[in-house]
Amino acid sequence: MSNKNDDTNEFYGMTQKEMQDQERSMVCPDCEGKGKVFLTCMACNGSGEGMADGTRCRSCGGGGREQVVCETCEGEGNIIEY
Numbered sequence: 001m002s003n004k005n006d007d008t009n010e011f012y013g014m015t016q017k018e019m020q021d022q023e024r025s026m027v028c029p030d031c032e033g034k035g036k037v038f039l040t041c042m043a044c045n046g047s048g049e050g051m052a053d054g055t056r057c058r059s060c061g062g063g064g065r066e067q068v069v070c071e072t073c074e075g076e077g078n079i080i081e082y
C-alpha cells in the first residue's frame with residue numbers, strides 16, 4: 001500500500017469508493033428520484049373535500065393527496081444496491 005493519493009480521481013473529484021457507490025446507486029423506483037411520494041389523503045380518502053360541503057380538506061388542502069418522504073430511499077431519491 002502506498003500513501004500516494006492516486007486513488008482519487010481528480011477529474012471527477014470523487015474517490016473510487018464514491019464512484020463505485022454511484023455505479024451501484026439507482027433511481028428510486030418508488031418516488032422516481034424525487035425523494036417524496038404522494039399518498040392518498042387519509043382524511044378525505046382522496047376526494048379533497050372537507051367535512052362540510054364546499055370546503056376543502058384541511059389535511060391535503062383539497063388536492064386529495066399528501067406528499068410524504070419516500071420510505072424506500074428515505075428521501076434521498078436514489079437507492080444503492082448491494
Ligand SMILES: [Zn+2]
Binds near residue numbers: 061
Ligand atoms: Zn384530504
Ligand SMILES: [Zn+2]
Binds near residue numbers: 032072077078
Ligand atoms: Zn424513493
